[in-house]
Amino acid sequence: MKIYGKNALYAAIKAERKIEVVYLEQKTSLKEKKFIELLKDKKIKYKICDKKIIDKDFPGLNQGFGAIVEDYQYVDINTIIDPKKRQLFVLLDGLEDPHNLGAILRTADAFSVDAVVIPKNRSVKLNETVIKVSTGAIEYVNVCEVNNLVHTIALLKEKGFWIVGTDAKTDLEISNIKADTSLAIIIGSEGFGMSRLVKESCDYLVKIPMTGHVNSLNASVSCGIVLNMVRHLQK
Numbered sequence: 001m002k003i004y005g006k007n008a009l010y011a012a013i014k015a016e017r018k019i020e021v022v023y024l025e026q027k028t029s030l031k032e033k034k035f036i037e038l039l040k041d042k043k044i045k046y047k048i049c050d051k052k053i054i055d056k057d058f059p060g061l062n063q064g065f066g067a068i069v070e071d072y073q074y075v076d077i078n079t080i081i082d083p084k085k086r087q088l089f090v091l092l093d094g095l096e097d098p099h100n101l102g103a104i105l106r107t108a109d110a111f112s113v114d115a116v117v118i119p120k121n122r123s124v125k126l127n128e129t130v131i132k133v134s135t136g137a138i139e140y141v142n143v144c145e146v147n148n149l150v151h152t153i154a155l156l157k158e159k160g161f162w163i164v165g166t167d168a169k170t171d172l173e174i175s176n177i178k179a180d181t182s183l184a185i186i187i188g189s190e191g192f193g194m195s196r197l198v199k200e201s202c203d204y205l206v207k208i209p210m211t212g213h214v215n216s217l218n219a220s221v222s223c224g225i226v227l228n229m230v231r232h233l234q235k
Contacts, residue, residue: 001071003131004062010035011136013042018070022046025054028064060132072126077144077152080115081159087114087182088230089156093149093198094189095219098124102133103220104187109137111227117144117152117184153201156184164230165194165202166222174206174226179233187223 003012012019022044029036029048039046051064058066081087090113095101101124108116124130125145131138146152153163161182164174186202188194199205208217208225217225 001069001131002058002066002128003069004058004060004066004128005132005135006035006063006065007135008131009065009067011139012067012069013038013044014136015139017139019044020068020070023054023057023066024048025051025062025064027051060129072131072138072143074126074145075115075142077115077117077146077155080142080144081156083159085182086180086234087161088227089113089115089117089161089182089184090223090227091117091149091152091184091186092123092219093119093186093194094122094192095187096122096124097190097219098127098129099133100124100190100218100220101126102130102135102138104223105130105134105141105143106137107220107224107227108141111231113141113227115142115144117146117149119149120145120147149195150197150201153184153198156182157203162203163201164204164206164226165199166208166226167193167199167205168207168216170205170207172204172206173209174229175233177204177206177233179230183230185223185226185230187219187226190219 022039024046026048054062054064054066090108126143161184163184164177165186186194
């Protein structure tokens with residue numbers, strides 16, 4: 001898999017991800033002597049290339065950094081659930097924008113989320129854009145892929161989780177929920193929100209209190225607000 005961008009590469013190296021080769025743009029190599037020393041110290045193969053080659057092979061805001069690394073693997077959700085601990089999961093119902101997923105992984109890392117769960121079908125996957133946008137957070141967040149989100153919700157309930165769905169049409173606010181237990185926060189798709197069966201599986205349906213003129217938020221922004229409020233309640 002290809003990754004690009006300075007932060008993504010640093011995070012991959014720090015996490016000891018298997019790296020096949022690193023590509024550096026010529027001007028970047030002149031400025032990043034410490035990075036090259038790091039590559040040498042870690043015995044990581046690297047190549048210095050013309051900017052046109054870097055931009056062709058690693059399109060986007062690569063900052064002159066690119067690499068070929070081992071594929072990112074999903075984690076089995078059963079290995080993450082721990083009934084002895086108060087855990088926080090984020091479940092994504094039909095999210096399709098890789099930029100949103102990358103941003104959610106950054107937020108999940110910031111708020112020490114135990115796992116981000118995505119369904120196998122009708123959902124964005126871990127790809128190069130997600131990795132770039134996550135700016136390295138993907139190395140520290142457990143991402144689980146499940147066959148059926150409703151069945152996964154049932155499993156989490158059996159393990160003591162309360163399921164919290166986000167819905168602009170409800171009257172309940174996040175500040176009113178019971179937060180001193182394991183929680184699974186559900187973020188719906190960008191255009192349609194949560195599916196009917198997922199919504200019916202929730203213990204709580206909560207809204208984000210807003211006072212402005214626009215009554216909808218980007219999925220990753222909504223996730224960040226909800227996680228911040230939940231962690232505040234859990235203090």
